[in-house]
Amino acid sequence: MLISDSQKKILSLLADGEFHSGAELAEVLGVSRSAVWKQLNGLESLGVPHAAVSGKGYRLSRPIELLDGAKILDHLDEQHRAKISSLEIHDQIDSTNTYLSSLARQNAPSGSVCLAERQTAGKGRRGRQWISPYGSNILLSILWRFQHGPAAISALSLAIGVAVIRALRRLGIDKAGLKWPNDIYSEGKKLGGILIEVAGENEGPCYAVTGLGLNLFLPEEEAGAIDQPWTDLGRIAGGRPIGRNQLAGELIDQLLKVLTGFEQTGLAAYLDEWREYDCLCGESASVFIGAQQFDGTLEGIDAQGFLLMRDADDRLRAFASGEVSFRRAFP
Known part of the structure; x- marks a missing residue:
């Protein structure tokens, strides 16, 4: 509709x-x-x-703050504002990532930004649907072009996670952390997710569409279909109002800061900070790769961004991909 x-x-x-x-x-x-x-x-x-x-x-039933391009841009510094080639806000769209991927194939430039009040086919990890009622949360994608192929940006999602936490901390939200490889968590509950879709030549130019879904307000009745513990910024902030346009602006500002420099710095510039925000280091967990399950204690990430796990036989494994399920029940 x-x-x-x-x-x-x-x-x-x-x-x-x-x-x-x-x-x-x-x-x-x-x-x-x-x-x-x-x-x-x-x-x-x-x-x-x-x-x-x-x-x-x-x-x-509750006040809402509709997205406004001018108000969003007010929260970007001048340098990053100049990097935006277009900023579109859609009342309703199938997926901001799908939309920008389509524009990318039509040679849309770096800095194309898309936000939506509502998505009908928002995409989460492993094909899950991202649930969000109209005008409530952050549904955001940014197109950026790189010169050296997908392998050069393989750890981009980890750096993007750092950018999200930076933006939240600028708004006084300090209870959020990162769950490998691309989730935003708070006290054991999912707050948001990152989905990066890359296309292009193996050794040449490529583009990445970086999508972010972040829960600002998610009512219980809307979240009934979510199959994992979840939370939103309203709950984390204890009811303190968080401006939706300010939040969008701070996020875009920090995301652009990472996107513009990542090809030069790589993950190394964000590694220590990611480890600081890691909310599962030291936790007992399982990593699933297809039908295989690996159990052990998580020990953070290595210099390439691979997840480290030590098993019961004291073997240290490194995972380039996988689904992580942790065991501790958070309060």
């Missing part, structure tokens, strides 16, 4: 979380009050519930 212009106008009016009468909304939209009611009911399917109280009118 696509959001209509009338629904977008209604959302803009109700975004403050206050009551607005049906007559006020009808006048602004130039429609009947019954048409307003129908448009509001249509928003329920987008994950935007509302309340109606006789004598008061309508209000959203």
Whole structure:
């Protein structure tokens, strides 16, 4: 279902979380009050519930902050703002990564940025769907072109994880960490995920579409289909409001800082910081590669970004890929 212009106008009016009468909304939209009611009911399917109280009118169940390109750019430093070739905000899209990958094949330049209020086919790791109601979270992708082939950027997702934690710490969020290879976690629960899709010549130019999904607000009813423990920034921050446009701007600023320099520095520039943010070092865990399972204690990552695990026989294994499942029950 696509959001209509009338629904977008209604959302803009109700975004403050206050009551607005049906007559006020009808006048602004130039429609009947019954048409307003129908448009509001249509928003329920987008994950935007509302309340109606006789004598008061309508209000959203919670305030929302819609994405605004100008407000986002205000939170980038001048150097990184100049690196953005385009910034698009979609009300609804299948996937920001899929969209930018399509543009990349049409020779779109580095610095193409795409955000969405809602995705219908958001992609997580191993084909999982990324769940997010309209206007609630961060759904972001950036296209960047590199000169030396996919092998030269094989550890990019680890550096991108560092960039995400840097952005969160700038906003006073210090309870987030990294789970190898590309997840953002807090106290044993998933907060966000990174998905990087690379295409191009083995030894020549290539491009990477870096996608980030980060939970700012995820209601329990929307998260019912998620098959792992999850959290959002609202819970981590203890209800302290976090501006969605500010968050998007800080994230883009830090992501661009990594993307513009990674081909020169590689993982080495981020290795110590990644290890500082590693939330599973020392934990008992299992690594799954296809049908194979390896058990042991995690010992961080090596200089190439491979995950290190010591098994019961004191053998140290290094994994270039795999799915990690940890055992400790976090509070």
